[in-house]
Amino acid sequence: MIYCPPHLTELAKKINRPIYVVGGFIRNQFCNLPLKVDIDIAGDFDGEILKSAGAKVKVVNKKLGTMWIGYKNEEYEYTRFRKEEYALDGAHSPINIEFILDIDEDAKRRDFTANSIYYDVLNKKIIDPLNGVNDAKKKILRCFDPEFVFKSDGLRLLRLVRFSAELGFEIDTNTSLTAIKFKNHLENISPERKRDELDKILHADKKYEVDDGHYKGLKLLWKLGLWEFILPSMLKMEIEQNPKWHKYNVLEHTFMAVKFSNGNIKNLRLAALMHDTGKPVSLIQFGNMHKHAEISSKIAMQELGQAGLKYPNSVINEVSKLCAIHMYDLAADTSGAKMKLFCAQNFEILEKLEALKYADALATGKDREKFFPPRFLYFKDKLIKEKAPIDIRDLKINGNDAIKAGFEKSEIKNILNELWKECIINPVLNNREWLLKQLEKRKL
DSSP: OOOOOHHHHHHHHHHTSOOEEESHHHHHHHTTOOOOSOOEEEESSOHHHHHHTTOEEEEEETTTTEEEEEETTEEEEEEEOEEEEOOTTOOSSOSEEEEOSOHHHHHHTSSOGGGOOEEETTTTEEEOTTOHHHHHHHTEEOOSSHHHHHHHOTHHHHHHHHHHHHHTOEEOHHHHHHHHHTGGGGGGSOHHHHHHHHHHHHTHHHHSOOTTHHHHHHHHHHHTTOGGGTOGGGGGOOOOOOTTTOSSOHHHHHHHHHHTSOTTSTTHHHHHHHTTTTHHHHHHHHSSSTTHHHHHHHHHHHHHSTTTTOOOHHHHHHHHHHHHHTTTTTTSOOOHHHHHHHHHHTGGGHHHHHHHHHHHHHTTOSOGGGSOOOOHHHHHHHHHHTTOOOSGGGSSOOHHHHHHTTOOHHHHHHHHHHHHHHHHHSGGGOOHHHHHHHHHHHHO
């Protein structure tokens, strides 16, 4: 028994024309997955017919015939039946659209058979031109015509990986082999679209609670040869590590670190993905991996930045910083004074840093007993309890006081920073009387 939103049935009766629910909302009912997806509908008519029945209609893409439909308390995305023609380079947008009446032809232009199942709302029946019901039940991703699908639109290569990871579906062999054949078409997909798909793959396990879906997605990207067009640094990562500390090579360790990273912590999995990208470079340049954290930070800046996937600057800066400092206090033997300073300087990302270090340790595949638990949150709590001036603006003096004491404007930053560090280590020093005396004393 197919569930259909009740007001959609009412709308179909009002226009007395077939409205078809298609895509994930129907697919998920055949593979027992939650229906927490947008409701896509299709038909062979324009939006004016829906307007006449009292629906709200907003054109999303006139060329593609897609519209947002609002009716009572329900929302849908409507797309007219169509045929598409694409350029030969796999660019995402079709170069020619023809609106049609044939549902079978409309099904053929869709990506996967499991997404090409239609439910006729008015007549309460399934229309299944490409045997998608069988594939959905067997949890298989298959293209009716994989050459057309991947040759036409390179983004579907990433959608193949993402759907497989999110849904827990296996990929049909012919579909997989054809995807590899056309992998170069990812070159013509915009960085922003690749970035969005990568983000979804990194959190694929969260969509339908599919165990390790995100890890499976990363492995699929490798199997299909797609990392070259997303994060090229991944291509160098299949190198061995010291077996005393690591069970896996760098690539597998990286994927495992993502696997063990908490998907509810923003940017953590992206940081886990990038945190060891500098190891191959460090090995080549220095003969060891000791400087990999600093190099990983630079690679993150480049591959996530404007020359790469064009993440927002806030994301780039945070991930780059986490990469740079993820080896700090590795043996938990840094002095308390240095730990206080480090934690004050990185106060806002300490939870993420500690979570990254836990994931990194688990991903070694070695006994946890050899891992020193991070101390960052301990020292963060200590700073808070001691009422330390976490920000330099929390000092009981400011730049005006430094000027009155005779410091030049060019000197203010350095003297305040010097005093701030002392107050972090010993917070009781953050009192105005002592700080003013220090300004006078140090100006002499």
